[in-house]
Structures are given as C-alpha cells and as structure tokens.
Amino acid sequence: MILKSIKGTKDLLPLESSRWQHVEQVVRGVFHRYNYKEIRTPMFELTQLFSRSIGELTDIVGKEMYTFTDRSGDSITLRPEGTASVIRSYIQNNLGEAQPLVKVYYMGPMFRQERPQAGRLRQFHQFGAEAIGSPTPETDVEIIAMAAEIYRRFGLTNVALKINSVGDEECRPLYKDVLRTELLKIADKLSMDSQKRIGQNPMRVLDSKDAQDMFLTAGMPRITDHLNEACSVHFERVKELLTLMGIPYTVDPRLVRGLDYYTKTAFELTSDELGSQSALAGGGRYDLLTKELGGKQTPAVGFAAGMERLMMVLEKNNLTAPALRPTLFIAAADDAARSWSITTTMELRSRGTSVETDFLNRSLKAQMREADRQLARHVVVVGAHELASGKATLKNLDDHTTRDVDLSLLAESVMD
Numbered sequence: 001m002i003l004k005s006i007k008g009t010k011d012l013l014p015l016e017s018s019r020w021q022h023v024e025q026v027v028r029g030v031f032h033r034y035n036y037k038e039i040r041t042p043m044f045e046l047t048q049l050f051s052r053s054i055g056e057l058t059d060i061v062g063k064e065m066y067t068f069t070d071r072s073g074d075s076i077t078l079r080p081e082g083t084a085s086v087i088r089s090y091i092q093n094n095l096g097e098a099q100p101l102v103k104v105y106y107m108g109p110m111f112r113q114e115r116p117q118a119g120r121l122r123q124f125h126q127f128g129a130e131a132i133g134s135p136t137p138e139t140d141v142e143i144i145a146m147a148a149e150i151y152r153r154f155g156l157t158n159v160a161l162k163i164n165s166v167g168d169e170e171c172r173p174l175y176k177d178v179l180r181t182e183l184l185k186i187a188d189k190l191s192m193d194s195q196k197r198i199g200q201n202p203m204r205v206l207d208s209k210d211a212q213d214m215f216l217t218a219g220m221p222r223i224t225d226h227l228n229e230a231c232s233v234h235f236e237r238v239k240e241l242l243t244l245m246g247i248p249y250t251v252d253p254r255l256v257r258g259l260d261y262y263t264k265t266a267f268e269l270t271s272d273e274l275g276s277q278s279a280l281a282g283g284g285r286y287d288l289l290t291k292e293l294g295g296k297q298t299p300a301v302g303f304a305a306g307m308e309r310l311m312m313v314l315e316k317n318n319l320t321a322p323a324l325r326p327t328l329f330i331a332a333a334d335d336a337a338r339s340w341s342i343t344t345t346m347e348l349r350s351r352g353t354s355v356e357t358d359f360l361n362r363s364l365k366a367q368m369r370e371a372d373r374q375l376a377r378h379v380v381v382v383g384a385h386e387l388a389s390g391k392a393t394l395k396n397l398d399d400h401t402t403r404d405v406d407l408s409l410l411a412e413s414v415m416d
C-alpha cells in the first residue's frame with residue numbers, strides 16, 4: 001500500500017517552495033522595515049495555553065485543536081495560531097523588562113482540524129506580528145498599515161480593509177446584554193449554531209455566514225453605538241490616522257473576530273478573489289490576554305495572515321515569482337571534458353555562482369535539453385577542442401545570443 005499525506009495537509013513541491021521563499025523574503029522585508037524582529041516559538045504547547053487564551057467557547061478550542069496526551073500524561077496541542085505562544089513567551093522571558101514596547105513577528109505552520117476546502121487546510125501557514133506594551137491607537141494603525149503594505153508590495157490592489165471596535169471589558173458586556181435581548185426575540189428563526197451562541201457569546205451570531213441569520217440580524221444594535229468614551233475616542237483616532245495615511249477602509253460593525261481576547265480595534269483584510277474563504281488576514285487589539293495568561297496587564301495589538309491564501313491571490317493575478325534558475329549549465333561534449341565540467345562546476349559554485357552540469361552521463365543533445373528544462377540562463381559546451389584552446393562559446397538561453405569567452409573567466413562572463 002502506498003502511504004499518502006493526511007487530509008488537509010500539503011507537500012510544498014520544489015517549484016512551489018521557491019515561490020514561497022520569495023514571498024517570505026518580501027514579507028520579512030516589510031517586517032524589518034517596521035522594526036519588528038522574529039520570534040520562533042515551539043509548534044506545540046500545553047493545551048491549557050490555548051484553551052485559556054483563545055477561549056473555550058470558540059470553534060478553535062471547541063472542535064478544531066489537535067490535542068493529544070503525551071507519554072508523560074500531559075495534554076499537548078499543536079498550535080492553532082501564534083498569538084497565545086508569543087504572549088506566553090513574552091511573560092516567561094520577561095521581554096517587557098528590557099523595553100516598554102516589544103515588536104515581534106512570526107512565520108510558520110499552524111494546525112486546525114477544519115473541514116478542508118480551497119483555502120482551508122489542516123496544516124496551514126501564517127505570518128503575523130504583535131506589538132506588546134502600547135495602548136495607543138497609533139500602534140493599532142502601525143500594525144494595520146504594515147499588514148496592508150505587505151499586500152501592496154506584491155502589487156495586489158484588490159485588498160479591502162474592514163475595521164471595527166469590539167469594545168472593552170466595561171462596555172462590551174453591556175452591549176452583549178442589549179444584543180442578547182434583541183436576538184432572543186428572533187431566536188427560533190436563527191440557525192442552530194447561532195441559537196447556541198446567544199447565551200454565552202451573542203456577538204458571534206453577527207459573524208454567522210448563514211444567509212438567513214445575516215438577513216435577520218441586519219438591523220441589530222451595533223457595537224459602535226454602544227462604545228464607552230475611551231473605546232470611542234480610541235476608534236475615532238484609528239480612523240483619523242488611517243485617513244491621514246491614505247489607507248482606505250470601511251467600518252463593518254459585524255466584524256467581531258472569533259477569539260475572546262480582542263478589545264477595541266478589530267480588523268480584517270479580504271480579497272474577493274478568494275471565494276468563500278475571503279479573509280487574507282485578521283487582527284486587532286487584545287489588552288486582556290497577558291493578564292489572562294498570568295502576566296502583568298499589558299496592552300497589545302497584532303495580526304495574523306494566511307500564507308496559502310496570499311499565494312492563491314498572487315497566482316490568480318500572475319504575480320508569483322519566477323522559479324529558481326541556475327545561472328550556468330556546463331555541458332560536456334566528450335569524455336575528456338567530464339572531469340573538467342564537474343570540477344569547474346564545483347569551483348564556480350564555491351565562488352558563488354549557481355551552476356548545474358550533467359551527472360547522468362547523458363549525450364550532448366540530452367544535456368542541452370536538460371539545460372532548457374532547468375531554465376538555465378546560460379549554457380556552455382566544452383569538449384577536447386575547447387579545453388585545448390581555453391575558449392568556448394557561451395549561449396544566453398533567454399535571448400539566444402552567443403559570444404566567445406575565456407574558460408578561465410566563466411564566472412565573470414555569466415554575471416548579470
């Protein structure tokens with residue numbers, strides 16, 4: 001029996017991985033320009049970390065986590081998202097002691113047992129950033145601007161920014177009561193999922209993708225009409241700054257985000273080219289999480305973005321990076337040139353040029369086909385005659401021009 005990969009997981013094949021590397025490099029470049037530094041946390045943590053931070057009532061904790069008991073009896077979970085681990089690490093390593101504002105980013109696989117479909121996997125990849133230690137709306141806007149800039153960097157112009165405020169521990173419970181009262185009046189017409197949510201988490205009903213739910217809740221009270229003074233001032237400043245920076249947005253009072261730890265600003269970047277899974281990235285402020293996880297109360301804001309979804313929109317727009325290509329292919333015309341080809345290939349590689357040659361003792365014709373298949377930029381054919389004269393013909397496979405070169409100056413000759 002041939003074993004296959006697990007449903008909802010994907011191999012990143014060689015052609016794709018070079019595209020991913022290019023994209024990751026561009027993303028890192030943006031993070032670095034905003035002075036965010038990378039943090040790498042483990043891919044598994046104690047289950048408690050996620051159940052306490054993300055919240056027992058969320059889909060992630062309720063039904064999607066990969067949780068198992070290890071040999072010492074501990075309950076372990078493969079990380080379903082990045083923020084909880086980053087905050088755990090921030091507290092454990094006293095990162096806040098050295099500086100008041102800690103700016104970090106991460107990149108890597110996340111694990112959720114969701115129903116696989118286009119744009120939704122069980123092992124997927126996220127990049128994201130967290131700014132820990134600042135309560136200011138300016139920091140929210142830095143995070144939003146940075147996330148938006150990543151998509152702009154790639155030339156994607158069809159990315160929409162939606163923002164909302166989800167209130168804080170003072171005004172949100174009051175709003176939830178108002179909303180719950182209204183929802184109870186129409187409870188029997190809502191989907192089963194939404195009916196279950198009314199009691200504990202009525203804001204999630206607004207998040208429902210069920211058409212009937214959306215229709216019925218369209219006129220429900222909006223959180224933006226129930227914010228207290230502090231949340232309202234904060235939200236106004238976020239909007240003012242986005243406008244000043246020329247970042248277009250719409251306010252979406254239904255944007256509540258799935259996780260319990262958000263406060264004040266919530267935002268999402270979407271693309272209408274992604275079908276039903278339209279969210280490219282989401283984030284917001286989470287001033288209550290650090291305390292929830294046993295640290296000092298520390299205001300923070302961040303976002304997470306899906307790598308697969310970014311790759312999907314790049315492909316749709318023909319914006320993926322070209323594959324990696326060898327700069328030179330050395331073809332051996334006869335046996336006399338084989339040793340020279342191999343040693344020269346190795347030498348040029350160690351001097352920094354990307355070179356390929358024949359390792360399968362193929363005919364010259366087959367070697368030329370291989371140079372094409374590898375998308376080599378140049379090819380040089382070397383045989384006894386070239387070795388004797390020290391000169392050969394270098395062909396540029398992109399524009400099909402040829403020129404005579406000194407074999408001792410091959411590296412210089414193929415420099416772009």
Ligand code: AMP
Pocket residue numbers: 081112114119120121122124125126279280281282283304305306307308309
């Ligand atoms: P979340 O942590 O759920 O807010 O997700 C942040 C981003 O990660 C989303 O906007 C998606 O782009 C991506 N994402 C979340 N879940 C998945 C999944 N199961 N498969 C692929 N991408 C995902």
